[in-house]
Amino acid sequence: MSRTAERLTDVAAVLDVVTLLDRELRTLGRAPFDTRRLNRSQLAVLFLLARAPGPVPVNGLASGVGLTAGAVTQTVDVLRAEGLVASTVNPADARSRLVSLTPMAEREVAVFEHELAERLLPRFEPLDDRELATLAGLLARLRG
Secondary structure, rough: OOOOHHHHHHHHHHHHHHHHHHHHHHHHOOOOOOOOOOOOHHHHHHHHHOOOOEEEHHHHHHHHHHOOHHHHHHHHHHHHHHOOOEEEEEEEEEEEEEEEEEEEHHHHHHHHHHHHHHHHHHOOOOOOHHHHHHHHHHHHHHOO
């Protein structure tokens, strides 16, 4: 088997497990901000902001979630109207805006992620602490 074929097989195996985990995530019955009807793009922006070390420019959000800057601007407008994000003028470029989570949204994302991690913890039982840390590091490298 060629190196490329082996890599394709390995990628397919990773995708199989990721798909399984995605299915489990969808069946847990709770979503963040469950009193609001948020679409996938809106949730993607919220989770990207939760992981960011500080406010993110709109073009950074766009590249991070795979949308155009215009689509992200519309998404941010909806999230701002819901009280989930705040935006300010970018001091480095007055033509752009910096976006961050509101304190309420930060709390909601943190609670959601904690509850989710607790519920999925048994799935990772076959891994020892070192293996789990290695997996987390490897997946972080794929994030880019």
